[in-house]
Amino acid sequence: MKEHIHHLLEQTVANLKSAGVLPTDLEARVQVDRCKEKAHGDLATNLAMLLAKPAGKNPRELAAAIIEHLPASDLIAKVEIAGPGFINFFFDTHWLAGQVEAMVTSVNANVKLPTPQSVVVDYSAPNVAKEMAVHHIRSTVLGDVAARALEFLGHKVIRANHIGDWGTQFGMLIAYLEKMANEHASDMALKDLEAFYTQAKRCYDEDDAFAERARNYVVKLQGGDEYCRTMWKKLVDLTMEQNQINYDRLNVSLTNKDIMGESMYNDMLPQIVADLKAKGLAVESEGATVVFLDEFKNKDGEAMGVIIQKSDGGFLYTTTDIACAKYRYETLGADRVMYFIDSRQHQHLMQAWTITRKAGYVPESVPLEHHAFGMMLGKDGRPYKTRTGGTVKLVDLLNEAEERAAALLESRNSDLSAAEKANVVHAIAMGAVKYADLSKNRTTDYIFDWDMMLSFEGNTAPYLQYAYTRIQSIFRKASVDAETLTGKVTLNEEAEETLAQKLIQFSDAVNGVADKGMPHLLCTYLYELSGNFMTFYEACPINKDGVDEATRQSRLLLCAATAKVLKLGLGVLGIHTLERM
Ligand code: ARG
Incomplete structure (x- = not known):
């Protein structure tokens, strides 16, 4: 109700400006409060008293002018001027009763529907070959509610589970998956992903032949080698099968078809780097390809350099997020993109998006929004951990x-x-x-x-x-x-x-x-x-x-x-x- 009156008063101020009663450049901050005593009305505003001085008017006269210019509304039964110039509103309870009756019969309880948009919601995004930990719950549930709310309001929602399914660690993981398959041919299930990852890492650190094979597999995987690709896919599928159990249990509306991991953007990356160079945004610097951004300063107060390709040819998380934003606008047709990512990645996103905007990949009219969140803490005020200080699954x-x-x-x-x-x-x-x-x-x-x-x-x-x-x-x-x-x-x-x-x-x-x-x-x-x-x-x-x-x-x-x-x-x-x- 407050919102309704608020809205009416904002319209009234606009009306008064065009009628020449109030100066057009007058800043009017409308405030509506509940009346202490029912006999005085339901809601009141001090708008007339607030504007009287800057408008050079008598408050009670201005209050009368406001009432005269109020847009017609069946919500208000009566309006009164009180004291030095308060305006008191009495609601029409028949109107209110009618609204409640309409809610009972309406499927969506009479919710006001905005103009439908296509909205991409980026959330959850766990990493492959890692088990979901407690901290994943935040992005997962916050993003899911945003997606559900948008859908409820009639928007087209594209859920994007930007899983961490790419990177040099996959050589090691593939080599370990292979080793496991060789050693116990039937036992291919990665029941314990945490253990899987740690053991793969141990082999990599301790066994030279294994490490050599792992490095070889990275190159092959990036080159599209069929065997490596199949092994990689197996890792992704096994991880996501397990994550799906958590999603279903939590009633989170993500499924397999929402998976749009980092790997999806691989093919776009060389093209993006070339384009950023051609546009004069990216330059070679110490063998790497870098975009210098005036908007961000390094500790010496100079424009910060954001690496988009390393000297060994590898691309970065930032490069992927540039491609990802471009894809969401160009290919998915997003009118708006919401990212539910922890607040520590804020700078990363701002850098990726500054480059995205400069390159003209996503117009300013399409918002890229970081919906950041803080950490989940234990009762002791420290990050939520197991008794022994480990990550809670x-x-x-x-x-x-x-x-x-x-x-x-x-x-x-x-x-x-x-x-x-x-x-x-x-x-x-x-x-x-x-x-x-x-x-x-x-x-x-x-x-x-x-x-x-x-x-x-x-x-x-x-x-x-x-x-x-x-x-x-x-x-x-x-x-x-x-x-x-x-x-x-x-x-x-x-x-x-x-x-x-x-x-x-x-x-x-x-x-x-x-x-x-x-x-x-x-x-x-x-x-x-x-x-x-x-x-x-x-x-x-x-x-x-x-x-x-x-x-x-x-x-x-x-x-x-x-x-x-x-x-x-x-x-x-x-x-x-x-x-x-
Ligand atoms: N996988 C990332 C992480 O665990 C989150 C990805 C968020 N999405 C994005 N478009 N960067 O930190």
């Missing part, structure tokens, strides 16, 4: 989440079957872990705390899941089907009105996630909505004697709208709702 974290969720549910008595219980445990565990990450402003580091996330109280997934389940049980008790409710919404109680006002802000919350790539905006919204619902449910009985039928229907409709928004909202977050728990 993602699979171990997910297993622990399920164990802890099972223990949490053990304490609640329920009449669920074993199968239903297992399903509830899974939904709660995965929801809790994802939500812990999603609900924090991604730009900062965050502390991973089991007790906080696996709780039915506070801003957690179990709390939201529980709110949803509770509404379902209200429907069961009332013996009604939420889909077939009839009747009208009337907003008599304050708790009803507050809930209705929150409900209609769902659209802003989802749009916020898509625009800013910030899932926590939706989390905060759903948490506040659940709080408003709980207050409503305590203040406004439904299945009690003495509640007349029209009121009961109206309240059930409010329940239905809340359940719908919770289900859709949690759906955008990739978190399951439960009918019972």
